[in-house]
Amino acid sequence: MNEMSNKWIGKNTIRPDGAEKVTGRAEYAADTTMPGMLWGKILRSPYPHATIKSIDTKKAESLPGVHAVATHDDSVDFPLDTPVILGIQDMRWMARNVLAKEKVLFHGHPIAAVAAKTEEIAQKACELIEVDYEVHDWAIEINDAIKDDAPILHDFIKFDGKPSNIAGTLEHKKGDIDKGFEEADVIIEKDFETAAVHQGYLENHACLVSVAPDDKTVIWSSSQGQFMVRAMTSFITGIPQSNIRAIPAEIGGGFGGKTIVYLEPVAAILSKKSGRPVKMMMTREEVMRASGPTSASKSTVKIGATKDGKIIAAKGVFYLQAGAFPGSPIRGAAGCCLAPYDIPNAHTLGYDVVSNRSKVAAYRAPGAPIGAYAVECVLDEIAESLNICPLEFRLKNAAKEGTKAVHGPTYPKMGYVETLEAALKNPHYKLPLKKCQGRGVASGFWFNAGGESCAQVNITEDGNVAVTTGHPDIGGSRASIANITAELLGIDINRVSVTIGDTASIGFSNLTGGSRVLFASALVVTESTKQVIDILKDRAAKIWNIDKEAIDWENGVAKPAGDNAGKFKPLTLAEIADQATPTGGPIGAGHQVNTVGAEGGFATHICDVEVDVELGIARILKYTAIQDVGKAIHPAYVEGQLQGGVVQGIGWALNEEYIYNDKGKLDNPGFLDYRIPVCSDLPMIDTVIVEVPNPKHPQGVRGVGEVPIVPPLAAIANAIYNAVGKRFYSLPMSPPKVLEGLEQK
């Protein structure tokens, strides 16, 4: 496709969901109601760790207004010794996270649920449920969970042959690490810590579920995947998937946190028991206490380089908290941390550690920021010790086409070097700095992803285009798909509308996550649209009574390929649609495939900070995010993704953290004391979009949303060091920590 001739790809077209959202018409899960609807509430554990000896629901059931009470006994049993894998989740853990079975494993762990006439009655009934606990010691922090005499969360998890809270490991190896370090002229090894941080989506989890007497089930909910909701609800309730229709509501942010279920199966159980539709909404406090943050971590990174600035060996060990059940994103930490570099000898190792916290959920490039934070900080120290510009140092060691990555693949054409060159050229990098101001840089990588996607492209009777895909739109996929469809058909963007189908109206499409959606859905939409164009040509051929091969589709019309084909007035899409019935019927095509060919994305960030050394406050002065996105189908959305990722990274670096009290209870379950950045904390985040097209994708798409949260942690840490001459190895770099560190200097 010729870049310059693009009419819609690469244009900032008006977002299709904009008007509905700004006028309050967009329907979110919390907006849904049904006649006869009940309200569901959840009873949560008051202890961080206890065995459930018994649950007595009699008093709750007899409270007037209560229609149903549910416990784990009402759900399908998943024996502990039999894994049931769904995507990256295991239904053994998912079912026990939704409603605790043998044990409660964190403060706020759901134990039972009530459906009642009002929320107040449901809440009151929850308080009437009597649970007999045997309370155990608990472990919140990684060091407490991995020490020899740590309280064990799950007896059946063994490590080194003994019961352990280490639930798994993952490692990548390349070359000979010992030999590499022997050849190094400079070796730096440091320990790092990061705190657990929440995705902080604006919209709390909510759903409405109706189970009819014949088990036909309808779910309206806020999620990143209606098919994930359908499958998990089916697993936990035993209702077959074919009986469940999951309708994706508009979504008020997810960032990975809505890739699993919390409420839907519970509401389904309550609905089935009560015979009424059941609505459930979490409070912000419930979201903070019991929905997934991402892991806290501790790590050690050791890197060796030769005196001429070549990285020759690198080792990283990462412990990531999984929360109550196995499954922390060690792959993101151990797999992404060295991906930007061409390193001959390397070893990365991740440990999955369970502890008495809420189960982690995916969060934007899961695990990758943790790994990059440690590696990119150590690289800054090596560059400093070798007296090389940190960008030149990275450039010298940059992975490129043909490099064998530490995590396995050999790279095709990719754009990491281009991000470094753009950073070096960017005027930001040369701006003068004042006292107590500093500049830091860091790079980052995310795999991106393919997977199952379906699309249906239909020509309407009036000659317009209705596209249906199966992925909730959390980052601009509808606008981008509209751009691509209009481009391929050669028609005006306003003639294309894109809808996210429910599970009954489109085939299985994997959830929105991993920066996969535009990559995958563009592939299936492109293929469907090509088929539609083929049909349109066929219909024109019938109308003109000539061969289909003698017809070209150009700028939205069918026309004879040349003079030999005959002289006909070109037929527009509308004209062909008008003749659809006599020429063979409705015009449309669908495509469904497991998409492959996703390629990674790289970014380099430049950050300036100013530190108030008397108060320990670091403020971001200027920030530039440079990223290879493959191809920006809708640049304003791409820019928004870059800015959003950076801002979440800034929060992670400076103030956000889960703080537990001495009872093992989260002490800051709200946005007052869990401090995500507010607008006035931030400068405008500048972006530079680099486009090195993914050679395995028709439009060159790589994926955008995850990479921008990977570099900020280290870029900010390096900038603070540059400003005050003191390195901080623990996040968040909150004012008390920074002031104390500065005093110890």
Add this chain to the structure above:
Amino acid sequence: MTETQYLSPKTIDEAVNLYSKNQGQSKILAGGTDLLVQIRSGVLSPETIIDIKNIKEISEIKNNGEGSFTIGAAVSGASLEENEEFKDYWPGVLEALRLIGSEQIQGRASLGGNLCNASPAGDSVPALIASGATANVQGPNGKRNLPVEEIHAGPGKTNLKNDEILINFDFPTKEQGSADAYLRMIPRTEMDIAVVGCAVNITMDEDTCINARVALGAVAPTAVLVNEAAKLLIGTKLDNDVIEKAAKCCEDACNPINDKRGTIFYRKRVSGVLFKRALKIAVERAKR
């Protein structure tokens, strides 16, 4: 579902009568920016809410001349902001009040509510104390006038009797060459709660400090009037060593805790820093 009775008296006597009749079961509603949050989160469930915003004395701003004002307990931050004279005379009190919550909250949040909520971190409280304002309270047994620093008894507790209502604040006549200032430390830039707050009210005769009041918030169970720091400043030309000693007094006046918002070390150190910065602003304003 529990039902709450809402009452909206038009006079102080009526309010006092209703409040004393429903002792223990009723709460006073001014702006409601703390009370309604506490009700929603289940911390409080009062049987009766007595809204005092419709009482003239409690909602009015009276300019008594020469910097003396009588400000109703329920006057909102946004309304006080519109009073140019008050802004000229008491910029420190106004800037403290204006730091509470968001723009929307400012349409309701009041000095009286901030004081009676009795959070050690209430922003306007140190500024009120530094200003030398007094509080007029009224109960069935009559009226009392107390210095603001005597209102707080501890976190969430005041020295008001169970049947007393805060009516308004009297601000003293402004001394020639005086000005006030308030600063707080928060990790973010807005929408946050003070980790440390410091108010300074200073009177300058040329380069000599002739009067001073210093108050700290969020560093002890109640806001603290730091007389020792003020004493050090009075009669000096505010040389650096005097300021440093006074800053040390502020650190020593702190009796903070380690909590999710800050450490003992941090709060002490920042008290001194904010004192120095607030003092500088107050002195600049006083000399203007």
